Amino acid sequence: MYAQSVPFLLKNLSSITKILKKAEAFCDARKLDKSVVLALRTYPDMLPLTAQILILCDQAKGCAARLSETEIPKYADDEKTFEELYARITKTADFIKSIDAKKFDGAATRTITLKVSGKDVEMSGSDYINGAVWPNHYFHMATAHNLMRSIGVEIGKGDFLGRN
Numbered sequence: 001m002y003a004q005s006v007p008f009l010l011k012n013l014s015s016i017t018k019i020l021k022k023a024e025a026f027c028d029a030r031k032l033d034k035s036v037v038l039a040l041r042t043y044p045d046m047l048p049l050t051a052q053i054l055i056l057c058d059q060a061k062g063c064a065a066r067l068s069e070t071e072i073p074k075y076a077d078d079e080k081t082f083e084e085l086y087a088r089i090t091k092t093a094d095f096i097k098s099i100d101a102k103k104f105d106g107a108a109t110r111t112i113t114l115k116v117s118g119k120d121v122e123m124s125g126s127d128y129i130n131g132a133v134w135p136n137h138y139f140h141m142a143t144a145h146n147l148m149r150s151i152g153v154e155i156g157k158g159d160f161l162g163r164n
Contacts, residue, residue, distance in 0.1 A: 002104035013060060109126070
């Protein structure tokens with residue numbers, strides 16, 4: 001389970017950092033208010049760009065912690081600037097890197113319990129990563145990517161996939 005999670009979580013955190021850096025440079029070049037860009041959403045009831053990044057980080061640290069039976073670190077969720085988001089992503093990646101790969105042994109069949117709509121839902125580690133982590137992780141990553149792309153930040157699939 002380590003090989004199915006950690007390398008991809010770290011790659012995605014790296015990719016979103018590079019995408020955010022392009023968005024920040026876009027703001028600087030056009031003298032845009034960065035706080036307005038970080039508050040982007042496609043509809044009023046949607047979470048803003050900043051929240052998409054925080055949730056992406058929460059998915060990543062939660063996945064690594066649950067699969068390795070490690071306590072999930074709690075973060076304040078008060079990031080409001082590009083620099084604060086970079087620090088949050090780095091802190092998340094550092095946490096994931098700190099977990100010994102051996103702690104993931106047996107994780108595919110380990111029971112993972114999540115709160116879903118206030119109820120405990122149990123699933124195997126394999127079902128958790130494939131049915132909960134990846135869909136949610138990529139939803140928030142794609143949403144963040146698309147919000148930045150919607151204002152003209154020059155990013156594409158290669159950036160999303162970590163190839164640029």
